[in-house]
Amino acid sequence: MSLALLFPGQGSQYVGMGQDLANTYTVADQTFKEADDILGFQLSRLAWQGPEEELLLTKNAQPAILTHSVAVFRIISELLDVKMAAGHSLGEFSAHVAAGTFDFTDALSAVRLRGELMYSAGKVRRGTMAAVIGMDNEAVVSICEQASTQSEICTPANFNSPGQIVISGDTSSIKRAMQLAYDNGASKVVELKVSGAFHSPLMLPSEDGLRSHFKKINFNDPRYPIVSNVTSGPVTSGTEACDLLIRQLTSPVRWAESVSHMVDSGVEKFLEIGPGSVLRGLNRKNARGIPCISLGGCADLDTWKA
Numbered sequence: 001m002s003l004a005l006l007f008p009g010q011g012s013q014y015v016g017m018g019q020d021l022a023n024t025y026t027v028a029d030q031t032f033k034e035a036d037d038i039l040g041f042q043l044s045r046l047a048w049q050g051p052e053e054e055l056l057l058t059k060n061a062q063p064a065i066l067t068h069s070v071a072v073f074r075i076i077s078e079l080l081d082v083k084m085a086a087g088h089s090l091g092e093f094s095a096h097v098a099a100g101t102f103d104f105t106d107a108l109s110a111v112r113l114r115g116e117l118m119y120s121a122g123k124v125r126r127g128t129m130a131a132v133i134g135m136d137n138e139a140v141v142s143i144c145e146q147a148s149t150q151s152e153i154c155t156p157a158n159f160n161s162p163g164q165i166v167i168s169g170d171t172s173s174i175k176r177a178m179q180l181a182y183d184n185g186a187s188k189v190v191e192l193k194v195s196g197a198f199h200s201p202l203m204l205p206s207e208d209g210l211r212s213h214f215k216k217i218n219f220n221d222p223r224y225p226i227v228s229n230v231t232s233g234p235v236t237s238g239t240e241a242c243d244l245l246i247r248q249l250t251s252p253v254r255w256a257e258s259v260s261h262m263v264d265s266g267v268e269k270f271l272e273i274g275p276g277s278v279l280r281g282l283n284r285k286n287a288r289g290i291p292c293i294s295l296g297g298c299a300d301l302d303t304w305k306a
Helices: 019-024 026-039 043-049 058-079 091-099 104-124 137-147 171-183 205-214 238-250 255-264 278-286 298-305
Strands: 003-007 082-087 127-133 154-161 164-170 188-191 269-273 292-295
Touching: 003 091, 003 278, 019 026, 019 043, 019 058, 019 298, 026 043, 026 058, 026 104, 043 058, 058 091, 058 104, 058 269, 058 298, 082 091, 082 255, 091 104, 091 238, 104 205, 127 171, 137 154, 137 164, 137 171, 154 171, 154 255, 154 278, 164 171, 171 188, 205 238, 255 278, 269 278, 278 292, 292 298
Parallel strands: 003 082, 003 269, 269 292
Antiparallel strands: 127 164, 127 188, 154 164
16 A cells, blocks of 8 residues: 655654653664764653653754654664655654655754744744634635734644644734634634744744754755645655755645645555654544554554554
8 A cells, every 4th residue: 555654743742752662672762862862961861751841842842753753763664665754844854854855863953953943933022823623724814814913923824634723923913813713603712832933934033043054964855755844745855855844934834735645646544653643633634534543652563563
């Protein structure tokens, strides 16, 4: 069966993530030790023991999720024949590691910096995000336009699945959009616990720092296409990957369209590689009837291999 890999983004982290893998598989243990050495602190201890409030910080959650995802991928990579892959926001870095666009060392240092830059941008201009449930894309776009002003931004940030869209922007504009969403028939609106307005123009201060860091990294052409969050189309060159990973900071994640592209390309099975099962849940709407298995721990792997 034609296989695609999905890699989760921020929000999938939890205390204890990956510990059973490291206790069972040598390559997973080596992956977490490698991360500790690269970052210069005990990321493994933070991922396995917390405290949770420290793990939730963007600069820590992003490298922890990447490390967990890469550990799972390394365990099963020789068993896979991959047609294409995608990752949700941060997960796009994991996807590129799997495809050989850049190595784990470079990816880990990049996402650590990415998290720090995103947090700093959120301090420069405070913003927030909210999930809007039960409205179509056009209606949410319209609400964002109504909630925006000449000085305050409100924009779609994640098109996760039909009826599940996250908006991002200045705090006051998001508050206005939340009320407009309720007034226009949204079934649920939830403000998210984030440190900034991710995937919006408020993250523009992050771009230069990441662009400068990327000049130190060797970008290869991926071994198989990576579907871009920005374009929802395939990325086949390292140069394009570099550009789109920078643009991703301020652009909406077109996740539903990305999965649709995979389905239209003939994908018959999905594996979610890393912590949690958020992407499998979204696939119930994004890829109805197509199997999706989440592989995050030893029990998942045992069942999958059986």
